Amino acid sequence: MASANGIKNKVGRKEKITERFGYAAFRDKVLRRRVPKTSWYQGDGSTLTILLVIQVVTGITMTLYYTNAADHAYDSVRYITDQLAMGRLVRGIHYWTAGIMVVMLFSHVFRHLLLGGYKVPRQGTWTIGVFQFFLVLTMSFTGYVLRWDERAVYAARVVLNMFHKVPVIGDELVLLIQGGPQLGSLTLTRFFSVHVWVVPVLLLSLVAIHLYLVVLHGVTSRAEREQPVATAEEHKAMYRKAALSEEQGEWFQPHTMFMTGLVAFAVFSIAFILALTIGPGELYPEGNLVGSSVPREEWWFWWYSALIAQLPPAVAPVFYVAFPVLLFVAMLLLPLLDRGPNRGARRRPFWTVFVLVCVIGLLWLTDMRTRSSWTGWPDPDPPSVPHGVVLSEKSAQGRLLFARYGCNSCHAVSGEGRRVGPDLADLERRLSLAELHGFILAPPEKTAMPAYRGRITETDLERIVEFVLVAQTFPRE
């Protein structure tokens, strides 16, 4: 009797321990749940989640060695990459999972545009997702500033310029991000804090809510795609029917978990192989706040750089700030604007064409950027004029246009500015008016300078040429 009681007690206690952590409810409500059958491409969500976990783990590992002071940051990244055991691999995995995450994020959004994944009852899931989208982009940007090489400094400048353009509070925003009137050590500290604390805390909380909502409302099932669904009740009935049915449904564990896990594993393997073979992102020379910087972005932003460069110079400086804001608002409004009952790519021809145009556009712009070392990021500050030099009215206008047409995103004048092209005060041979005219309209092939033919008016060109003629006589560095 006594021993039988003992056994009973033991079993009872065992059940209680897992119960104190709510395992049975989790098992019954999440794991042992019937769901509509999943296709492999529905594994993109799990893939994003797992890539994020890997980012967190590799990121925390690197903070054990990374120093966020401007005079040591670069050396600590070099140390992690070149000397630390497995440091190169860890940094490589962090780098490649970051880039692949941006790609997967775009495809996740496109997939839901095709399916109508933001429709009733999933508007909340989508809205949380929009915030996650921008937070991941913020991570993918602030991360590469932490290297504090010349490209990082350049990237920080581009973004500070963007914030500077925000109406009314632009100056305050720049002060807040920069940590003072000048780009420096405090700026790096702020980017670090945003990258390792602020955004991850927000992002992980939103991921938790997003996943909860995915479990609650389920993924877009085949049945939903085949017939219109107008209300949440209709959706619930249809979803339940598919999940419970023998041929349209499956068990979340193990079927769905296995399928989505396999996709996540495959994608991670790609990141791992790239980390092993190509290694982490290239380090440029240490960031130098006074002199030159490298106008180049990470590959997941190439499309944006090319897009900005293709826009007319009068539009580009406004567009490159306004675009992310407009995109954010448009994505938030989408579930309110498109409330039709149709889901699935076949019933949504407009969105099929839209996504196709976006994907082709992104690939085309990215490809365009790889063939050219130019960059389109406008820099609003025209080159300064040496002491004692007085410009004619025409060349003074030319100096402003020099910045407006992005010449200064590549050319320094008298030692000040960027160094993609030669310093114009430092040319080997002074060019004549006619030579300058011809060169700017159509630089020789293979020159890393865009042809301005068709993109500049004759009067603007004359003024710029006038300025360059004078700039050639500025003191050499």
Ligand code: HEC
């Ligand atoms: C994306 C970068 C980029 C932009 C933007 C750019 N250039 Fe250039 N530019 C270059 C490069 C690189 C060269 C060097 C070409 C070579 O190898 O000879 C060059 C060469 C030149 C030269 C001839 C220098 C020489 O040695 O003969 C002039 C003049 C010039 N650029 C003026 C301009 C003006 C004016 C603008 C704006 C309207 C401009 N560039 C915009 C990259 C750029």
